[in-house]
Amino acid sequence: MSRMIFVNLPVLDLTASISFYQALGFSQNMQFSDATAACMVWSDSIFVMLLTHAKWQTFTTRPIPAQGSSEVMLALNADSIDAVNQFVATAGAQGGKVDVNPxxxxxxxxxxxxLDLDGHLWEVFWMDPAALTGDSQ
Structure with missing residues (x-):
């Protein structure tokens, strides 16, 4: 089995969060979704589990970080600079806060x-494929 990551995020409004992530290009896997959680698929190996606060609290007793704080920054790669800019523009149009970091x-x-609707911090980046292989000068 290939390695996968499931990022679990607490959300206040599950329906609004599903719409937000769908607008960004995530698809919803209904097999792992219900009234308390939604499995949003980015790729064959990257999944975001949107969990109502009540559902979140069945997994951990640790508090949900307060708005304005950051525990992690999640990064997704894009195919081009234009794709980065489009992702950010779409997030802003859907109610997210853009360019919270320069x-x-x-x-x-x-x-x-x-920032998504609940203040979760995402970085979207493009990297020259030559830089990944060490072929860039």
Missing amino acids: PQDHGFMFSRSV
């Missing part, structure tokens, strides 16, 4: 950040 342009890598 955009980064290192030539071989470009990134921007967004």
Whole structure:
């Protein structure tokens, strides 16, 4: 079995969060979704589990971080700089907060950040494929 990641995120409004993530290009796996949780699929190996606060609390007694705090920054790669910009524009149009961290342009890598409806921090980046293989100068 290939390695996968399931990112679990507590959300206040499950329906609104599903719509937000669908607008960004995630699809919903109904097999692992119900009235308390939604499995949102980014790729064959990346899944985001949106959990109501009540559902979240069945997994851990640790508190949900307060709005305005960050415990993690989740990063997704995009196929191009244009795709990064489109992702961020769509997130903003769907109620997310864009460029909460300044955009980064290192030539071989470009990134921007967004907060989803619940303040979860996402970074979307493009990296020159040559930089990944060590072929860039």
